[in-house]
Amino acid sequence: MNYRIYRKFKNFMFLVLxxxxxxAVLIPLFMIIQFVLVQGASSLSLDFFTQxxxxxxxxxxxxKHAILGTIYIVLLGAAIxxxxxxxxxxxxxxxxxxxxxxTLKMTVDLMSGIPSIVIGIFAYLVVVVPLKSFSAFAGxxxxxIIMLPIIIKTSxxxxxxxxxxxxxxxxxxxxxxWKVILFIILKGSVSNLLTGMILAISxxxxxxxxxxxxxxxxxxxxxxxxxxxASLPVQIYTYAISPxxxxxxxxxxxxxVLMVLILTMNLFARFILTKIKDKKGI
Amino acid sequence: MPNLNDAxxxxxxxxxxxxxxDFHAVKGITVDYREKTINAIxxxxxxxxxxxxxxxxxxxxxxxxxxxxxxxxxxxxxxxxKKVDVVDVRRRIGMVFQKPNPFPSMSILDNVVIGLRLQGxxxxxTLLETAEVCLRKAALWDEVKDKLNxxxxxxxxxxxxxxxxxxxxxxxxxxxxxxxxxxxxDPIATAKIEELMNEIKKEYTVIIVTHNMQQAARISDFxxxxxxxxMIEHGLSADIxxxxxxxxxxxxxxxxxx
Amino acid sequence: xxxxxxxxxxxxxxxxxxxxxxxxxxxSMDKTMxxxxxxxxxxxxxxxxxxxxxxxxxxxxxPTAKDLRTAIAVMKINADLERMGDQAIKIKRHQVTIGRDxxxxxxxxxxxxxxxxxxxxxxxxxxTKLATDVIHHDQEINAINRDIVxxxxxxxKNNVISFDEGYSIIKISxxxxxxxxxxxxxxxxxxxxxxxxDIRHNPEYKTPKKD
Numbered sequence: 156m157n158y159r160i161y162r163k164f165k166n167f168m169f170l171v172l173x174x175x176x177x178x179a180v181l182i183p184l185f186m187i188i189q190f191v192l193v194q195g196a197s198s199l200s201l202d203f204f205t206q207x208x209x210x211x212x213x214x215x216x217x218x219k220h221a222i223l224g225t226i227y228i229v230l231l232g233a234a235i236x237x238x239x240x241x242x243x244x245x246x247x248x249x250x251x252x253x254x255x256x257x258t259l260k261m262t263v264d265l266m267s268g269i270p271s272i273v274i275g276i277f278a279y280l281v282v283v284v285p286l287k288s289f290s291a292f293a294g295x296x297x298x299x300i301i302m303l304p305i306i307i308k309t310s311x312x313x314x315x316x317x318x319x320x321x322x323x324x325x326x327x328x329x330x331x332x333w334k335v336i337l338f339i340i341l342k343g344s345v346s347n348l349l350t351g352m353i354l355a356i357s358x359x360x361x362x363x364x365x366x367x368x369x370x371x372x373x374x375x376x377x378x379x380x381x382x383x384x385a386s387l388p389v390q391i392y393t394y395a396i397s398p399x400x401x402x403x404x405x406x407x408x409x410x411x412v413l414m415v416l417i418l419t420m421n422l423f424a425r426f427i428l429t430k431i432k433d434k435k436g437i
Numbered sequence: 438m439p440n441l442n443d444a445x446x447x448x449x450x451x452x453x454x455x456x457x458x459d460f461h462a463v464k465g466i467t468v469d470y471r472e473k474t475i476n477a478i479x480x481x482x483x484x485x486x487x488x489x490x491x492x493x494x495x496x497x498x499x500x501x502x503x504x505x506x507x508x509x510x511x512x513x514x515x516x517x518x519k520k521v522d523v524v525d526v527r528r529r530i531g532m533v534f535q536k537p538n539p540f541p542s543m544s545i546l547d548n549v550v551i552g553l554r555l556q557g558x559x560x561x562x563t564l565l566e567t568a569e570v571c572l573r574k575a576a577l578w579d580e581v582k583d584k585l586n587x588x589x590x591x592x593x594x595x596x597x598x599x600x601x602x603x604x605x606x607x608x609x610x611x612x613x614x615x616x617x618x619x620x621x622x623d624p625i626a627t628a629k630i631e632e633l634m635n636e637i638k639k640e641y642t643v644i645i646v647t648h649n650m651q652q653a654a655r656i657s658d659f660x661x662x663x664x665x666x667x668m669i670e671h672g673l674s675a676d677i678x679x680x681x682x683x684x685x686x687x688x689x690x691x692x693x694x695x
Numbered sequence: 696x697x698x699x700x701x702x703x704x705x706x707x708x709x710x711x712x713x714x715x716x717x718x719x720x721x722x723s724m725d726k727t728m729x730x731x732x733x734x735x736x737x738x739x740x741x742x743x744x745x746x747x748x749x750x751x752x753x754x755x756x757x758p759t760a761k762d763l764r765t766a767i768a769v770m771k772i773n774a775d776l777e778r779m780g781d782q783a784i785k786i787k788r789h790q791v792t793i794g795r796d797x798x799x800x801x802x803x804x805x806x807x808x809x810x811x812x813x814x815x816x817x818x819x820x821x822x823t824k825l826a827t828d829v830i831h832h833d834q835e836i837n838a839i840n841r842d843i844v845x846x847x848x849x850x851x852k853n854n855v856i857s858f859d860e861g862y863s864i865i866k867i868s869x870x871x872x873x874x875x876x877x878x879x880x881x882x883x884x885x886x887x888x889x890x891x892x893d894i895r896h897n898p899e900y901k902t903p904k905k906d
Contacts (some may be wrong), residue, residue, distance in 0.1 A: 654756065
């Protein structure tokens with residue numbers, strides 16, 4: 156009898172332990188959201204999205220240039236990383252017999268472990284120094300290096316999810332291998348691949364360190380990719396460490412916008428993924 | 438009844454061998470297949486019958502470490518000849534797999550015509566016409582004609598398998614290989630596929646690997662019995678199942694094997 | 696190899712029509728021994744063909760339920776039909792010795808032929824009621840046969856007819872009675888085929904049918 160109570164007690168204790176751990180994860184997350192919201196809400200207005208920064212001392216102004224800059228740099232980075240990443244993923248999943256692919260896999264794992272600041276310095280040395288100017292292009296390069304391992308990994312895994320007998324069925328129809336990969340395997344996984352890309356983009360969108368050394372940031376609207384360009388993370392960083400109260404409030408608002416942006420992208424990706432999984436069990 | 442042994446030979450294997458790495462899976466098979474007949478291959482699990490079948494359209498070589506030797510003659514021409522394009526071989530020797538495998542995220546219609554479309558045929562009327570003909574041959578038309586644009590994967594298992602048969606027929610191969618096409622299906626779906634096989638044999642030569650001896654007996658004109666990569670016996674199914682020449686065959690079909 | 700039960704049944708019907716021709720020819724003065732032999736040869740060919748078809752059908756199609764019963768019934772009916780053909784030859788032999796029509800035999804033959812026809816009809820139409828009638832009818836045939844045998848033994852004893860002639864008449868009567876037995880067997884097979892129940896050696900069917 157005693158033993159049974161003891162056993163039940165142990166069970167209960169374990170349950171409590173797991174619950175506490177789960178809460179320990181959830182609480183900071185909600186605290187962050189709440190904190191950012193409270194601090195930034197006062198500066199959140201239509202102006203924030205449509206106005207450029209006002210000179211120091213003037214109240215008001217927005218981060219239009221940084222929001223657009225982030226979108227611009229991230230999309231440019233994605234445009235570089237996605238074709239290379241997906242092709243690389245195809246190579247890894249479809250031609251995984253070669254020695255090169257094993258080396259490549261290891262490299263990709265290493266790449267995803269490189270601290271983003273190192274990537275920033277790398278892009279600085281490779282792009283900024285030779286061109287003698289901070290530029291949006293350099294920022295895009297840095298972000299694409301951050302996106303690459305994620306895109307490669309997810310596309311490799313997604314393509315490997317397609318069962319082998321689907322490939323064989325394509326080959327058995329008398330189709331060349333490249334057509335099978337491109338029009339059957341890849342086409343069948345387009346929505347899955349899209350999810351991987353969105354996840355990679357949302358990860359890159361929040362990066363600050365690589366952009367500090369590359370896109371640098373400025374205070375006006377610019378679409379020239381050979382010039383420095385503002386971005387939300389860098390703008391937040393600059394405003395947050397400034398001594399002006401108004402700027403600090405705007406930094407909070409920027410943080411809120413950035414978070415919402417990334418969260419929406421994540422949720423959207425997850426939504427697509429679950430929809431795909433429900434629809435067909437390949 | 439016309440004598441099946443007088444029909445034209447369409448496909449023949451000559452001393453065909455196959456390996457997986459060091460494992461000798463198929464050991465010197467020599468046999469010929471007559472035009473417009475159903476040929477069953479039976480034998481215990483792991484006897485190399487699937488591997489053998491996969492050598493007949495050179496899909497075996499897609500597996501890492503797989504290797505073959507010997508010849509397979511399709512209408513007299515060796516498909517393993519260096520000058521022969523493997524893509525061309527597979528276009529003329531179609532295949533249906535054990536597990537129904539319609540292409541994912543593709544409509545029923547697209548599944549059927551993908552082979553033709555990727556060969557460069559893009560005229561919609563031609564594609565639609567082929568799709569209807571092939572779906573009819575696969576006894577699926579009546580069930581899907583109103584939902585040609587829904588996903589191929591939305592069909593039931595038996596329907597999916599018939600869709601795969603239609604897809605294989607669409608490139609119009611004279612020879613169709615089937616690797617245990619009904620082993621994942623229930624008896625009703627199986628009966629439907631057996632029925633349609635009887636229809637398609639009017640135009641195509643079918644070579645089918647099956648675990649189900651009754652199925653081989655029911656549908657095939659010729660039967661081969663494989664054990665450990667060797668072909669023990671090949672002959673008219675009516676002879677194999679009533680009066681096999683080899684003791685091993687007799688034991689296997691009487692259920693006394695191993 | 697596409698044998699089905701319909702093919703088996705068709706073979707049986709073709710064979711049955713030959714047997715019926717042979718039976719009606721056996722007591723007819725118009726048909727010669729050769730005519731009957733020609734029919735017998737064809738019947739024997741069917742005998743082999745049907746058994747082979749059934750054998751292959753069972754080996755290849757692994758039939759179950761009614762298909763299986765059909766195959767088995769067809770094999771048995773096949774054997775009965777072949778025996779009927781043989782009886783017809785024996786009848787013809789004796790009929791040649793007699794060389795004239797005997798009214799009692801003619802009547803018995805009419806009854807027996809009707810019985811055979813009904814048995815085959817019950818097979819064609821899957822009619823178990825008709826088959827049951829055939830089985831009851833067999834008792835009447837047996838009774839007629841007994842009458843003929845008794846009658847002609849007396850005639851031989853009293854030297855009304857020659858021994859050879861009397862013996863042949865008795866043999867023919869006996870052969871006809873045997874044909875009736877085969878018809879009854881066919882009817883029993885039909886009941887087995889249609890209902891799955893084996894009614895052979897059942898006392899209920901031993902008595903003549905009460906109207």
